[in-house]
Amino acid sequence: MSQIELKNIDVTFKQKGRTVQAVKDVSLSVEKGEIFGIVGLSGAGKSTLVRTINYLQAPSNGQVVVDGTDLTRANAKTIAKVRRKIGFIFQNFNLINNRTLAQNLAFALTAGGYPEKQQPARITELLDLVGLADRQDNYPSQLSGGQKQRVGIARALANDPDILLCDEATSALDVETAEEIIEILKGINQRLNITIVFITHQLEVARSLFDRVAVMENGQLVEQSSTYDLFAAPQSDMGQRLVSRFLDTTLPAKVQAQVTQTDGQLLALRYRGSDSLNPIITKIAKETGIDINIIQGRVEFIQERAIGVLVVYLTGTAVAISRAVQVFKQRVDYVKEVTTHE
Amino acid sequence: MNETITILQQNLGTALWDTAKMVFISGFIGIIFGTLIGLFLYYFSNPLFSPRPVLNSICGFIINAIRSLPFLILMVVLIPFAKLVAGDPYTPLGGAVSLSVAAIPFFARLAEGAFAEIDAGVVEAARSTGAGFFLIFQEVLFPEALPALIRGVVLTLISLLGYSAMVGTIGAGGIGDLAIQYGYNRYNTGVLISVIVILIVIVQIVQWCGDRLAEHYTRS
Known part of the structure; x- marks a missing residue:
């Protein structure tokens, strides 16, 4: 009990x-x-x-x-x-x-x-x-x-x-x-x-x-x-x-505007430290034919285990981007699409 | 001038002693019972203890009823009661009866306020140790309320000193009576002024001692 x-x-x-x-x-x-x-x-x-x-x-x-x-x-x-x-x-x-x-x-x-x-x-x-x-x-x-x-x-x-x-x-x-x-x-x-x-x-x-x-x-x-x-x-x-x-990944408005000058999608990702994200990123980029630009990233330790916090910017055709987002959602713990007009 | 000195020499000692008796007896009774009633009001209104809204408002009503009577009227109404308790209502002891009845609800409200002003968190912390009410009173409520209680005692004693002059005029004696008898009725301004000076000095001393004492018991 x-x-x-x-x-x-x-x-x-x-x-x-x-x-x-x-x-x-x-x-x-x-x-x-x-x-x-x-x-x-x-x-x-x-x-x-x-x-x-x-x-x-x-x-x-x-x-x-x-x-x-x-x-x-x-x-x-x-x-x-x-x-x-x-x-x-x-x-x-x-x-x-x-x-x-x-x-x-x-x-x-x-x-x-x-x-x-x-x-x-x-x-x-x-x-x-x-x-x-x-x-x-x-x-x-x-x-x-x-x-x-x-x-x-x-x-x-x-x-x-x-x-x-x-x-x-x-x-x-x-x-x-x-x-x-x-x-x-x-x-x-x-x-x-x-x-x-x-x-x-x-x-x-x-x-x-x-x-x-x-x-x-x-x-x-x-x-x-x-x-x-x-x-x-x-x-x-x-x-x-x-x-x-707490795991703040908000970009300053000016920076965000600069980053998102070309058409694309800003993504905030969080993943468990045991997964290595690099292969996933490279793989998804290859599979969907988009470019993935890492804007910021860090590792937080909680209960002595790592959590990766990442902000990436996807560029490519609209179809490819939406496919890539789907793939991220399947393979990463937490995905948030950051809209540029926020 | 000589007459004033003679009057004061003959009467001032007794008058002061009579006033002291009235103020201290009624003050003592008022503080003891007032504290108990104040504690009772606090206990039955605090959600951390045992809130009994009905009991609380009945008690509050009685207190307000007594306090709403002007002292002059309360004193007259209580003459038969004073006779019953003290034998002769026209003595310092008889005067102390009506003064006590006035002092109890007066101090009860002051005590209730002193307890109610204690940080609720401190009382809650005391409660969370599993302590009973008596221990909490002794070790938390009393020391935390003590400075406010002392200020309440000062206020009560000074008010009683004022009221005692009123009881004095109906025959209970005391320093107020001295001022009326000789100073007012017999046009002896010297006596009147002397009494005023003495009263001012007494009040200042009581206030000063009370303030020092309250300060001494405040550690925050």
Whole structure:
């Protein structure tokens, strides 16, 4: 059985007589020890969905099963018990501002029933883990954003959780600090085998952290795959939009006009690194009698596997070009015809 | 001038003590019960805890009803109640009864506001640890709301000082009564001015101490 199972989750809010369906019929399961990501634009329902896992948000319909416990049928006591084994990391850190770091952690430990006498040692251990051992008596306002988030991680780990939920945990941080936090989370996942569910709108995070990823749009799950597959060949509209923006191949208008002076077709291609594209390009050029001009190309690494990103310009007779496009579509993972008037 | 000094020498000590009794007794009761009611209002309106809109609006209605009475009227209406509780309504203790009844809903609203202003994310984070409400109150709500609560206490004490003069005029004594009795009724401007100066000084001191204290407990 999977560690987290969400079955047909609906979440409906009633706001001033208006009904808002934040999550619509979402089912997914997360395995023990994996890093599962949910991506989507803001307002897609990601935050609401992730909060059903520790039942900060009760679903209107559906079933939430965590480690075999059906939370939808559990009483408040059982829910509190399950919560202690689920750490939560927030975008805005959410530390108690008027309490020191040690007191912030002591609160989480007390909530988890950790014996008071052993708390000081545990607090030192936790702060040491995130590299803030000498800041015990500081207040959150004395820390930078990245340091605050590290305290957030320490707090989430206080009671030896089995699961970490991260709600845009890197979105309020600069790129470098965000990478630092991602490395910490990766290390935690590998060393302690803690399952991580991470929601974000940043595809950089998806690329460097997630094992599997789901795409959410308007409250629905529109796609679910390995991270590599999502980047190589997104299936849903939203998946394609998110990935295209990330693997940006748009040419500046002036350049595009220059390139496309002669009649032809601009193609954006993405292909799995294991395929070697050169023979295909040469072959298609030969077969169809067109010229293929490579405008730009690069290789992205996702989960340590390569994805080729290429923009080519096809010139030749209209019939030959359309045939060539067909052949590309058969042999390459992702083909997008870029219209010159865009 | 000599008369003013004699009056002040004979009466000022008692008057100050009576005022202190009225303000501190009613302030203490108002703060304790007001905090509890404020917490109650917060608990039953926050979606992270246990939202009970009906219970909340009933409680809110009662608070508003008491607060909508001008203090002068509330005081008169409560004379029988003060008699029941304190024996003689025309003593500082009797005066403290109606002052308390006014202070409770006043501070309840301030406390509710202080709790409601706490960053919802911080409370949510506390909730996600599996902590119960009492622990969250003690370790999150109270320290986070403390500066606002202290400012509320200052506001309440200063308002009570003002109201205590009104209770004083119906016989409960105190510094306000001194000003009316001698300063107004007997045309002794010296007493009136002295009382005004004393009141200004007291209010300044209370405000200053409250501000320092609130600052001390603000770490963000």
